[in-house]
Amino acid sequence: MKYISLFVLLFSLSIVQAQQTDSVFIKSLFNSALTEGKAYEDLRSLCKDVGARLSGSAEADMAIKWGMNKLMSYDFDTVYLQEIEIPHWERGSKEAAWVETSKGEIIKLDILALGGSVPTQGLVHHELVYFKDLEALKAAKKKEVEGKIVFINQAMDATQITTFNAYGMCWPMRGLGAIEAAKKGAHAVVIRSLGLPQDDHPHTGSMVYNEDVEKIPAAALSTNSANLLAERIQEEKLTLSLQLNCRTLPNRKSYNVIAELWGSEKKNEIITFGGHLDSWDVGEGAHDDGAGIVHSMEALRLLKAANYTPKHTLRCVFFMNEENGNMGGKTYADWTLERGDVQIAAIESDRGGFAPRGFSCAGTAEHVTWLKTLAPLLKPYELHKFEKGYGGVDINPLKDNYPSIALFGFVPDSQRYFDFHHTADDVFENVHKRELELGCASMAALIYLIDQQF
C-alpha cells in the first residue's frame, strides 16, 4: 500500500507539474501575441495589398504568391504549394436591379449575384412573386410561379444566440432556391441576404444547381431592399428588372499554400491547421477568412518564436476555393493520404476574427472529452466553449480518409459575424486588433496541447 500511495502521489504531482508547465507556456504565447504579434499587420497586408480574392481570379493568384512570400519570411522548415484544380466563376460588371410600381415609380435595389449563378440574358423584366421562405415556395402551385421572378424573404432568426445556427437555418433558401424556383417555371430567384442587421449590404455566397432542372439566375437583396419589397408587394403588383452579368469559365489550376515545422519525434504524424485563402469578390475577405489565415500563420510563428520543438509535424495550410467548391480541402485530404501522412488532428479557423469563446470538436467521444479537459487551462483567456461540433469546411474531407482524426473548429464570438459575411463591408477596419491576437494565441495553445498530449 505504501508504495502504491507513493506512486499515486508521484503520478499526481507529475500531472500537476505538466499542467503548470502548460499553463506557463500558454501564458507566454498570449503575451507574445498581444505585445509582439504580427497578425494585425499581416491581415492589413492581405486585405489592402491583395484584397478580395475569389478562386480563379487574378487576385487569388496574387494571394498565393503573397502567402508563399509571407510564410517564407518566417523561416519555417518548409513552404510549398500543393496543386489543385478549381472552378472559375466571375461576377462581370456590377449587377442592376429595380422594381417599377403601378404608378411608374422606380425603386433601385441593392443586389449581388450569388456565386455560381448563370447570367440573365441582358436586362429582363418579370412580375415578382413573394414567398416568406423556401417551404412556402415548395408548397406553391406551378401556375403561381411560372413566368415570374421568385422573391424569398426568410430572415435569419434573431433569437438564435449562436448566429451560425440562424445562418444554417437560412442556408437552404440561398443554396437551393434556384432549383425550387426553376422547378415551378420561374425565370429567376432573388433572396433576402443571410445577414442579421437591417442595412444596404447584400450578402453573396454559394448556391447549387441540379443538372436535371433548368439553371436560372439567382441573386441576394440587401435586408433593407428585401424589407422594402416585402412591404410594397403587399400593396401592389411589382415588376422586377434584373441584369446579372456573371459567367462560369473553364476550370483553372490553383494551389493550396503550405508551411511546416517538422516533428522531432513523429515527423510522419501531422497536425493540420488552417483557414482559407480565397474569399468572395466583394470586400476584402477580412473576417472570412483573412482572420483564419493569420490565426494559423501566427500560431505557427508564435510556436517557432517560443523555440518550441514539436513532436509531430505542424502543418499550416492556406486552403484555396473553400467558398465555391472546396477543391482545396478535398484535394488536400486525398493528397495527404496518398503521400502516406498520418493525420492525427486538424484545426480550422473560419468563423471570423472576434474574441475567442472556445473550440468545437468533430471527433470521437474521447476527443470531445479531452477537449473539455482544457477548460481550466484556457479559462484565463476567457475561452469557455468546449463542445462537440463542427470542425470546418476545409478540414472536413480529412474525416473520410482518416476516420479516427480529431477535427477542431476555432469558435470566436459570433454576434457580429453576419454583419460582414460575404459583403463589401468585410474589410480590415472591421477586425479588432486584440481580438484577432487572442484568436492567434488560442490556436497556438490548442496546437501545442494536441502536440503534447496526442
Next chain:
Amino acid sequence: MKYISLFVLLFSLSIVQAQQTDSVFIKSLFNSALTEGKAYEDLRSLCKDVGARLSGSAEADMAIKWGMNKLMSYDFDTVYLQEIEIPHWERGSKEAAWVETSKGEIIKLDILALGGSVPTQGLVHHELVYFKDLEALKAAKKKEVEGKIVFINQAMDATQITTFNAYGMCWPMRGLGAIEAAKKGAHAVVIRSLGLPQDDHPHTGSMVYNEDVEKIPAAALSTNSANLLAERIQEEKLTLSLQLNCRTLPNRKSYNVIAELWGSEKKNEIITFGGHLDSWDVGEGAHDDGAGIVHSMEALRLLKAANYTPKHTLRCVFFMNEENGNMGGKTYADWTLERGDVQIAAIESDRGGFAPRGFSCAGTAEHVTWLKTLAPLLKPYELHKFEKGYGGVDINPLKDNYPSIALFGFVPDSQRYFDFHHTADDVFENVHKRELELGCASMAALIYLIDQQF
C-alpha cells in the same frame, strides 16, 4: 424509508421543475429583447437627442428630463427624482498643446484636460521632463522636476486579458499624478491616455488633489501624441506649450432618476439596479454609461412586458455624477436607509454594451456560491464568468449601510472598452445592437433570479 424516499423524490422533482420554469422564462426574456427590444433605439435617443452629459452641465439636466420621460413612457408603478448635490466642473474652450523642438519645429498634440483639473494661467511654456510611470516620478529628485511640466508615459499592459485590470494598474498615474508632480515643484502634469489602441483620441477621466499640496493643471495626451513625445524627448530638450481653460463652479442641485415595479410580497425589500446617467463631456457616453442606462431600463421593461409580478420591489436607478464625485451613489445609499428600505441586492452595469460574459459579485461567500449556481441556466446565452469581484461605483456605497447586501456587476466582453472609454469616440455607432440586447436580457434574467431565490 419509503416516505423519506418519496419526499426526496418530490423535492428533487420540484427543484428540476423550478429550474425548467426559470429556463423557459429566461429564454422568453432573451427572445423578447432580441426581436422586440427597445434598448437600441433608446440608446440612440440618449446619445443623439441628448449627447454628452457631464454632471452640472445643461445637457445633464436635459438627460434627467429624458430619463423621466422615457421611464414614464413605459408605465412602471412609479417614476420619480431623488435630489442630490453635485460638483460642477467644466472644460471651457478646447485645450491646446504643442511642443517646440530645438530646431524650432512645432508639433501639435492631442490633449484633454482631466476632469477636475485647475486651468493653466493662459498659455504657459515649460520644459518637459519624462517619467516612464508614477513610481519613477515618486523616485525622482526635486531638482529634476522643479519648474518643469511632468510627462508620465505608463502604457496599459496589453497582456492583461481583462482590460479593466490594465486600467486599474494605470489609474494612479491619472488620479494621483498631479499631486506627486506638484510635491516636486512641477508646473503641470500630462499623462499618457488610459487606452489600449495607438490612436489620436485622448481619454479624459477623474483625478484628485490633496488640499496640502499645490493644485497644478493635469491633462491626458492621446497614445499617438504620447509615443511621439516619448521618442523625441530621448533626442532633445522639449518645451511644452499648454493652455487649459477649465474651471470648477459652485456645487449644483441635481437628481437620480428612479423607476419601480412594486413587490407583491415584500414591497419594502428592494432590488436596486442601474447605471449612471452622467458621462464625460466628449463623445456621447454611449458605452459609458448609456449602455448601463438602457440595460437597466430595458431589463425592467422586459420583466413588465412579460407580465412578471415581482415579489420584491424592483428599483431601476439612473445615478447622476458617477464620473466625478459619485454623489448619486453616495446620496442614494443614505436616502434609501433613512426611508427604511431593506436593500437585499444591487446590480450595476457600467462596463459597456458589449457581448455578455457574466456577472461579478461583491457579497458574502454564500452570495458568490449562489451566483455560481446560475452558470447552467445562463450558459445558453454564452455567459460563463460568475466570480467574486466588484459590483460598481454607484452601488458600492450601499455596502456600508447594508453589510449583508449582495452587489453584482454586469460583465461584458472587455476587449474593446478602452478603445472608447472617456473619448470623443464613445458614440452610439460603436455599440452593437445584438450585443446591447443580450446585455439587457442578461440583466433582466439576474433580477428575476434574485427576486425568485433571495
